[in-house]
Amino acid sequence: METIKLKLIYPKWNKLPGQTTFNLPPHGPVAFAATLPEYVDISFTDENVEPIDFDEECDLVALSMMLTTQVKRGWAIADEYHKRGKTVLAGGISTMLHAEEMVNHVDSVFLGESEGRSEQVIQDWKNGCLKKIYNYIGNMPDIATVGPCRRDLYKRDLYNHKGVQMVDLFNASRGCRFSCYPCAVSYLGGRKFRPRPVDKVVEDMAGIENNRLFIVDNSLAQDKQWEMDLFRAIAPLKKKWISHTIEDDPEVLDLAAKAGAWYVYQAVYDTSDYIKERVKRYHDYGIGVEGTILFGLDNQTEDDIKRLIDFLGEIDLDLAEFTIFAPFPHTKGHDDLLRQGRIFDFDWDHYNAGQVVYQPKHMTPEKLQDLYEYAWKSFYASESQEAKMFRLFCNVALREMEDGTYRPRDRRLANKSFGRDVDRSKRNVNVRTESQMLNLEALKQ
């Protein structure tokens, strides 16, 4: 079979100002790449860490996009390739969310999950009968066919911060049985939780060279038996991992900790004792907690948000991430605000969850924006985000030292951050964290 050269691109987006920027190796493009036939020769560029060479030789271009803030950049990239006479495909989460607009900018839109379907697209293109839309929404492939991603496509040095390799993203399941107000996952991945067979997960995970992972599934707490089976099965791999919520059950939390749970993202949506105790229970099992705090829902007044910010100081979170509600298409939040005429900004570049694009119910957009800025400043006033992250890093490094899996940082890249030279004029926090890192490595010797 004749080789086809495919240029696979993950468009860049503007990072939120004032926050520590970390570039993780993206999951969507390499998951898609794994579904392509062997005769497709893939060259991958993550524009967040390296520029696109638009003149690189290729037969076909594919855009893989996850975020709403990537779509306009994706359209601009498509325009550039069209000037060069190339055919451009688009797929991924934000392609699905913005499909009606996407069809106006690219030659073909792929909607849904690509396992078992990509080769047909390639063949159609080759035969000159590429369809405008490949619609597999709601038509999910057998979850057992989800295989290892093409992680060999990553340029690893570009996902390294001062010698420390970033986590690899990993999927143990797809779909979600919950349908939360601000979330589009039920539209994207279906309203049914689809766990991968545990033996497939183990095989896939074991093949990843990186010992630190982020299991990006929406929530692992959807099928307790599968969750426990999974934790038992991956424990011998000695990976350390981040995830979203884990079942609030002592037996499950114990298994998770033994399986390498490093820290979890836990929504902090009120100031109840339940939240306080939930965070404490994770900590009791040695699992860190990054609180995720969403501002701007209709049930929040200004005082509610202030109380929530104060509450964070009482619950011993390891990290906190604040977001402003964004009415993404295909969510109930979007439908409600649209009907109520409260969305005033439809510029997708602004849907970054750090900018108010709608009229909040109980305050002005400016006040909500101020409270969001205040929350970040307030939570990280006594210790910076990078310093808190470093403390979490120390926790995992010590656990790795205990079980013999710790790898010292790559000193070759000590002066690099995501492929760029580290700016030594900005030393403040970094001086502290780097000296701490050296101390940690001395501990091992």
Place this chain on the structure above:
Amino acid sequence: MKVSPEYYDEIFPFKGEWDLESTCGLKIREVEGKTYVIVTELYQDNPGTSVTYAGRKLADQICEAKNLKLEDIVYLECTPNTNSKLSFYDEEYFQVDFFADMQHKYRQLSKEEVMKILGR
């Protein structure tokens, strides 16, 4: 979030965005010479596109199935009360006026208007 059957007379299957199999609750009421078509979002029992997102496409399918003309009906979208603790799952009715440029106009109905139409 099960929607009470009180909200609909029938489950109406429709083709949502990208022909996705979808369902909504449907009631049709004649009140003071006007035909009210009331579509209700079914949340977990709607496997596809929401009634709001489907918008005009859903209205056209109902008109075709029920032998109605869009210009002769008053089209209402209902988000039903699901007895959720979250206020954004409370009951609301909106009248929708469709425009060709997709900039549809929504107007929330008062409780009195809803009572008058539904005879509660």
